């Protein structure tokens with residue numbers, strides 16, 4: 001099939017007409033001058049009504065309840081919002097998830113907590129396993145924890161165009177494995193790691209697993225409880241549409257909550273914080289993952305957005321996500337070979353996350369020009385253009401519009 005023979009607009013119109021989630025697109029704020037938003041995997045769009053909800057929060061909750069708001073509601077928001085994330089996106093029972101801090105800080109707290117618990121139980125378990133292509137903050141945090149605790153980092157050499165396989169993990173596991181830290185969906189290629197199989201492998205070697213879910217929460221169905229995952233962290237401003245800098249979530253399986261002590265011992269994670277007593281004693285349960293005053297204002301848009309995900313259902317979101325990336329795939333594949341564009345993402349559905357990455361030597365420059373036109377993918381060095389197609393807020397039509405703009409720019 002040559003490029004000219006497919007009427008992609010007609011294909012998109014049919015897909016949009018048959019899309020059970022089509023109605024959700026209009027539940028997000030329109031943006032002036034925007035033709036195609038392909039970066040919902042970096043910063044999700046605001047749900048309509050977010051501005052009104054924030055104004056209501058300022059006037060009624062903050063402005064009227066004032067300091068009483070903490071007792072009336074806000075002190076419970078880290079766990080309460082965590083439970084909302086858990087049920088809408090994580091496949092986790094209540095009482096195992098909190099929302100607080102940034103992903104980076106949560107990653108540090110949970111990774112160090114798990115590592116310490118492992119060394120305390122078995123002093124020879126001093127290895128933290130991670131991969132060379134994990135998101136920078138994950139690598140840096142692990143380097144810091146290793147330096148702080150005299151632990152050793154074991155690096156898996158990941159293929160940047162795909163990701164970490166279960167065979168690669170199996171090869172490095174052993175009696176010295178403490179914690180394995182991996183991203184569920186690779187931020188570069190969109191490769192979806194086989195989380196249940198890897199989790200199982202790590203457990204059989206006596207290790208614990210910490211999944212970074214930044215690119216999977218809200219895009220790929222998760223079953224943390226069923227998979228037996230030990231711990232996980234993730235962003236809420238990507239597919240969960242919580243807004244720039246919205247606080248992170250962290251999941252710690254109930255069975256670990258007694259043994260795992262996170263290192264930032266603040267008053268808000270203490271038992272009975274308002275007794276203000278001498279000495280830190282962790283609160284019971286997941287609350288002990290909280291350190292300081294919770295970022296309440298930052299949770300307001302998130303709580304609104306989670307309701308959309310709950311209504312849509314993560315299985316339907318995943319089905320649309322695959323249909324969106326399939327369409328993008330077919331379009332890019334139809335381009336003439338001499339354009340020099342290649343796809344650096346997994347083709348198989350069961351290994352593909354929510355975005356596609358395409359490559360060409362001049363994409364840094366192309367991306368800058370696209371942004372000026374209101375077509376917004378993102379660029380990842382050295383030559384990758386990421387097409388993040390957030391299922392709730394993206395139509396098939398938008399995929400065609402954006403890819404036609406990209407195609408036109410390539411001459």
Ligand SMILES: *Cc1c(COP(=O)(O)O)cnc(C)c1O
Nearest residue numbers: 102103104135137183187212214
């Ligand atoms: C986006 C992202 C982060 C971001 O961490 P912050 O502390 O929110 O800046 C971390 N890890 C992965 C895999 C990400 O994709």
